[in-house]
Each structure stands twice: as C-alpha cells, then as structure tokens.
Amino acid sequence: MPNDTKPLLSVRNLKTCFFQDEGTTEAVNGASFDVWPGKTLGIVGESGCGKSVTAQSILRIVDDPGRIVEGEILLTRADGTQTDLVQLKRNSREMRAIRGGDIGLIFQEPMTSFSPVHTVGDQIIEAVRLHNAVGKREARLRGIEALRSVGIPKPERRIDEYSFELSGGLRQRAMIAVALSCDPRLLIADEPTTALDVTTQAQILDLLRKLQQERGMAIMLITHNLGVVAEMADDVVVMYLGRVVEEGKVDDIFHDPKHPYTKALLQSIPSIESPPRVKLPTISGSIPHPYNRPKGCPFHPRCVSSTAGRCDAGEPLLQDIGGGRKVSCFHYQR
Amino acid sequence: MLSYIVRRFLLAILTVWAISVLSFMIIHLPPGDYVTSYIASMSASGSAVSEGEAMALREQLGLNQSITIQYLKWMALILQGNFGMAMEWGRPVADVIGDRLTLTIVISLAAIVFTWALALPIGIYSAVYRYSFWDYVFTFVGFIGLAIPGFMLALIIMYVGFAYFGANVGGLFSPDFAEAPWGLAKAWDLTKHLPIPAIVLGVSGTAQMIRIMRSNLLDELRKPYVMTARARGLSEYRVIMKYPVRVALNPFVSTIGYLLPYVVSGSIIVSLVLSLPTVGPLLLKALIAQDMFLAGTIVLLLGVMTVIGTFISDLLLMWVDPRIRLGRQ
C-alpha cells in the first residue's frame, strides 16, 4: 500500500504558547512524533504536560490566548499528498473539512461534550451532513447506524434523546459515534476513559480496538494511565512539560525504559507482586509552575541521575538511539 | 413537566395573595376611617350621604369588625368586580382606571421587546469579541444606561425635545386621538408614539440584560461542547450561534420574570415625567390625595398583571429549555 511508508500524521517541533498578562506559558515546547496508519500511538504524561494542547493544536482548535508559534504538522491525505496543518488558516474550508472528516476527536468528559439543549441525533446528523452531501433522511439513517456500530442498543430511539438521558458509558459511546460518523482516518482520543469506572473503561477500550480493526483507523490515545497505554498502544510517546522525553514501541518502553522520567513513572505503578510493607516509590518534587521553567533539562530538578553542570545548563534534544527509540536526555547524548 | 407548571402556578397564586395583603395594608395605613373621609369628600363636592347609606357602606366594608373580616369582605368585593369608589373623582375606581392599565401593559411590553431586541445581539457580540473596541464602547454605554434612572432620562429627553425642537415629546397619543374610541387608526397613532417611552423605560433594563447575556455566554463559550462542535468542523459562526448562544438563551429568557416587575415599576415614574395616560400619574395623585381605595386597587392590579406576565414567562422558559421539559434534576 502506497501510504505505509509515510506516517499518517507527522508532528515536528511543535510549539504552542499561551500569551497572558501574567506571563507566557509554553504549553507545548518542541514536540515531535509520528502516527502511523492503522496503529495506535499512546501519549503519556502527568497533568499539565501539554498532551491535550498538542491534540488541540493538531486540530487547530487551541483557545485564545493560545497560538501555535512554531513547527509543522504534516497530514498525509487520502490521495497521498501532505498538508501542513499549521500553514492552513484556522477557519478555512480546508481545515474544517479535515476536522471531523479526516481527523476525529473524542474528549474526556462526555457529559459536558454534548450540548445540553440539543439531541444526540441533532449533533450526529449535523456532523454527517457537514462532511457528506446527503439529505436529512439519509443522514439520520447513517446516524442510527453509527450509534449501532458503537454498541448502543435501540439506536432508533436513542438518536432522539438528550445527552443527559444517557448513562455515562452510553454517552461516551455516543461521542465516539459522532466522531466516527464521517469515517476519519485518525481518531484522537483525549483521556477517553478517565471519567469512567473500570468496567466501562474496559468496554470502551474494546470498542475502540474493534473499530480500529474494522476501519483501519489510526488512534492517538492521550492518557495518564499507563495501564491503558500498555493495553492499547503500539507506539508510545512520553511527554514532560511540553516536550517529548522518550519515544518507542510499547514493549520497549515498558520493559526497557531509557529516560529517568519514564523509569520513575514505571516504578511508581503499584503492583500486586511488589513486596509488602515497602514504601511506594514516587517522583520527588512536583511539576514546576508554568511560569517557572527550570533552566536546562526540564526534568532535572526531580531527576535522580541529574549531573550538575550539564543537566542544568542546556536543554537536551530528542535523539534517535537506534531500534526505533528516541530519548531526550544528556545521559544518552553522544 | 407537569410538576413544574403546578409549582409555578401555586407560587403565582401565593404571590397574588401576598400582593392583596400588601395592597390592603396600604389602603388602611393612613389614620381615619374610610367612610368618614368618603362622606366628607362627598359633601365637599355637593352631594350628601344619608345615615342609611353610611351604615350600609360600613356594613359592606365590614368597618365595624376585625381587620381579617374587613380583608375578606374587600376580597369578596374585588372578586365581584367592585373596586370601590375613588373619592377624589367621585366615580367607581374601575371607571377611573379604565384604559390606563391596558396602556401600562402596552408600554411595558414595548419596553421589554426593545430591551431584548437590543440586548441579545449586543450581548452576543460583546462576549465573542471580548475586549475589542466595540465591546468597550457597548460596556461604557451600557454603564451609562445603568446609571441614569428612567425618569432622569425622560427629563433630559423632554428638555432636549422642548428646548431644541420646541416639541412636546411626551404623551402617547396625538391630541386628536386622545379621547377617541379604539380603532385601527388609534392603534397606529399609539405605535408611532411608543418608541420614546419604550426606549426610556428599556434603557437601564437593556444595560443589565447585555451584561447578563455577555457573562452567561462567556461562561458557555469556555465549555467543552463548544470545542467539540469546532472539532467536528463547524464554521465559527455556527459553532457560536447554534450551541453556546442557544444555551445562554435560557437564563436570558428566564430573566423576564424579573424584568417585568422592574419595567412596570419604572413605568410609573417615567409616565409621570412624560405625561403618559397610564396608571403611574393616577397612582401618584391618588397617594398624595390619600385616596386609598384607588391607590390600593392600582397596586393590586399592577401586581396581579405582573404575576400573570411572570407565569407566562415561566411557561415560555419551559418550552425553550428541554431540561425543564423532561424534568431533569
């Protein structure tokens, strides 16, 4: 297949900043990664590391006072050409066609992601008609089918209900239905299971996997839950303070983490097999205030293996260390 | 949905009862017996009141009995349509009030329509283009509108109209139509005269509505469903108008419940300055002359009218907001 050699989405040195009276926050500070067709990329990091802003930047829906300052976002279109999404005007017809048409987005909070005064059907039908030239009746049928494909029982009835009439799990499914109603090639899922209980979580993840297999869709899964990543992702990107600190295949990252941050994250996962009465290792310190980025490597104040003189002097670049692994740490610099 | 209607209806009844009690208090606050002043004013205008008539009146109003009985008798009379006698005019209250109550309703509604027609687009614009030049302009003008009480604005407009145009901008009708019976021509004349009172009455309400719409919309614009709508590929215009505006509209519609009494209140004083033939000037005259039956009845009718309007607005809100319709908690 002609597109397998090119990534579906290529983010290069993305920088998104928020300009406020009190100061400028560099929410995304030079992030680079690739999403491959039909595969799942997991983006992991603590709250505040810039994962959501990255997703919003890709779709060009970053709220004021935020702006993409630098970088490229290369989307490979269905016909093989590449478009740099940063160069498109935010509200241009082309960008709007990509939103929802090529790239779909589902959010963390299904409750507040639906309009409280419009029916679910209203919103699905709107999405369908936006990206396909069909009449209302046809769009409604497609909407019902979409609801059915995400496992919502009695979709002909549900389509006329309001979001507050659905349970949490059904709402999340409905949101997936809306996002998929126009057959996007990439689905960005921003913390899709965080607001759900564990059983529903498992169901939603199963659903996502099934849909991915059926449609050959790529998924960009954003989460802070390492368990979800382990289960779903093919490739993993670890972010800290707006930068990518490590990238690699999921097995490699989990069994052989390179970056001190990744190592510390994995160590802090509680395990049934760990010896009893031993303190759970945590990462010392806390995420710095966005106006107070540490000089040098952003992680060095909390790093157990930081060396004075080097780690506080400059920012390490994301380097390829072979085997599809990339790390941003001075310890691996040549 | 049904429970909502029932609840609002019961509340309306309760409010009407409270108003009746308050109006009754007003009627009976001044010292002195109504009947004695009635006799005095009647004899002053030349007609005498016989002993028997006086006693019958006393009986009818229950003046020799406890205050509760008096209240009940008064309510009984009201429900039969007998509002008592306006002392100063020597005619039944109902005659004296006549048209004026309807006209009060008309200008109040006109003011509300004006308020909404202006506040809605300005509020939306101000929220979407926050901190822009026009936002500041509207905010400033809105503040001025808030700061100038209706009657003061009326005074200034009257002054300007008189001093610079030599015209009397007050009144609701041209001289030819003032006493004429109702008809299409009279209605049209009324409509031509409505703008100034409507604007004067509506200005401070508009300022408040703009602020409410702006702040509600600002709240909604931050919510995730707006971003979801954008993420679906909707144009910016539709993203704003179809979703957050629609949601912010609900508290906006519900404000009529508080806007109506405010406007009706304001109309009292504004009608005085602009010499409008509404209930306002009548009420003032009645109060100054201590014609308590007239005054109390006007207060009662105004209150009831307002409650009806508020109830209608509650029904409107129910129609507009599916969350209320479907009884969501």
Added chain:
Amino acid sequence: MAEPAAVPGTGVIAEDKIAVATQWQLMWWRFRKHKLAAAGTIVLILFYVVALFADFFAYVDPLESEAQRSLMAPQPIHWFDEGSFKPYVYALKGTRDPLTFKRVYVADESKKIPIRFFGRGDSYRILGLIPCDRHLIAVEGAKAGESLFLLGTDMQGRDLWSRLMYGTQTSMMIGLVSVFLSLVLGVVLGGISGYFGGWIDTVIQRIIEILRSIPTIPLWMGLAAALPGDWDIVKIYFAITIIISLIGWTELARVVRGRFISLRQEDFIMAAELLGCSKTRIIFRHMVPSFISHIIAATTLAIPAMIISETSLSFLGLGLRPPAISWGVLLQDAQNIQALVISPWLLIPSLAVIIAVLAFNFMGDGIRDAADPYG
C-alpha cells in the same frame, strides 16, 4: 528540589511572591489593575469627603431663600484680573425688567467681588463638634449670601451650589445606612436559608421570590405616602431609609444564600466538620472568609439602587420633603418642563446622581472581578 526562579525579562512574577500573597493582597493587585474601578473609587472618596464636610464646601445657608433671586443663572467665575490670578465674580445689582416689571438681578460689571479659597464665612461646626468658619469658597468684602451663586438659584432663590453640597450629604448617607440595613437583613436571612437548607430555605426562598415579582415602586410609594405628614424630618429620614432598605435586601440575601449553598458542599467544610469544629467556628472561621469579598462586591453594587430609589421617591414628593435636602428634592424643581427650559441648571443634581451611581458600579465591578476572577 525545584528552585523558584523568575525568568528575567518576561515580566514573570516569582513563584515565591505568588505563593505567600494573602487573599487580600491578591485582591488588591487585581483591583488596582482595573482602571475604571480605581477611578470610581477616587470619585466616591471625593463625594464622601463632600458629604462629611458639607458645611465646608457650601458657602451659604441652603435654606435661605429670596423670591426675587429665583431662577438666576450660574455665575461665571472670572479667574484673571488684569493678568494676575485673582478670581472674582461680578456683584449683582437689582433692577427692574422693562418688560415684566419684575425685579431681577443682573451682573454689575463695575463691581468686582474677589473670591477667596479657604476664606472665612458663616460659622459652623465640623462634624457637629469643632467650630470653624472657613469655607472652600468665600467672598471678600461682601456677604456670600448676596453675591455668590455659582450654580444659580432655584425657584425660591436659594443658592444651588450650597444646596447641592447638603443634598450630597443626605443622599450619600442615606445610601450607606440603607445598604447597611439591607445587608444585615440579607445576610441573616440569606445565611439561615443557605446554611440550614430544608424547609426554612424553601420558605425564605418563596418569600424572596414573591417580593421579587412584585413591582416595588408602587408598593413603596404606597408605604411612603402612608407616613403621617406631621412627622419631623429626622423621623421621615429614618422611615425612608428603612423603606428603601426593604427594597434591596432580597438581592443580597440571594447572593449570601448562593455562597452558603455552594460552600456547604465544599470538601474543606466537610473536613472541618469531621475534625470536630463547632458550627460557629465553621461559619466564621471557614465559610465567611471565603465569601466576604463577594458580599462586599454585592453590597457596593446595591448602593446605587438605594440612591436611585431615594432620588425617585423624593422626586415624586413621597420621600424626603422640604426643608430636607437631597438630590431627589433638588430635582423636584426640574419637574416643570417650562421652568426647566428657561433654567437648565436645575438639572445639575442629576449629574451628581449619574456620576455617583457610575462610580459605585465601576468600583463594585472592580471588587467583584478581583474577588472572583472567573465570575
């Protein structure tokens, strides 16, 4: 550990400073940035200085009337006398108008009466205690009462400037006292309603809703008209104040109740309860500091309504009555449009009302934004 560092050159506040600033300091910083609020506050301070020291700012007895001086235009102050800064006004000469044969006063350009700032005039007592005879504006060599009419005179020939000063005193003070009464009523009822919830809440809520849906002006007009006409000024003053405060307490009660309800559900309150704090301690030590800034904002925003109410009632003749002086009483003269056209200066007190109301709104908005930046 993360060293707090201020990034030089980007105007970033060091983390330390933000972390240790108290709630009030944060509020003050935010408030200061709000230019309009600062301007409003300054204007209000000016107004209250005038209110407190009305005797100083006035230069004549506001009740002194002379029918023949009625409806005189404001006197212009001439600031320079032959090149040097020596403000003066022209003396007034009584003549007979050839058309109406009425006695009128015109400027006599041959006699100049110098004005002195902080000069001597009628004596009075500062705040009722300290005797003084200095006034902001005084005249030399003549009686102020016969020569100085900076804002003209009203229908009865009383000096409008001095009346405006005293009117400011009354109106601003009534505003404060009324709002204080409203505040007490609102906090008590709103607090009980919000804190205890249940049927008390329902009852109080219904009462508030009922009061809000009644048109207030006719009701209060009725109450004000029912005040016996023979009460003395002070009694009427207080009665009007109470009536006005009854108009505004519902709004404050709503704010207080809303705050209590949202606070009741906060985790930190539950934590305090679990720790065993008494109810009083919870209310005063934990809840009150949370919402006191909102209450201040709501109160400040309620004052304009009080001022407008008093002005309206007095304007109608139902509130304060002469010889009491307030902005509303002053505006009564403006009711007559014919008189207004000849003597537009009668409208000047309305400027005072508008400016005061605007200032209160700006200041209140600033406080509210500072207290709750997400509101």
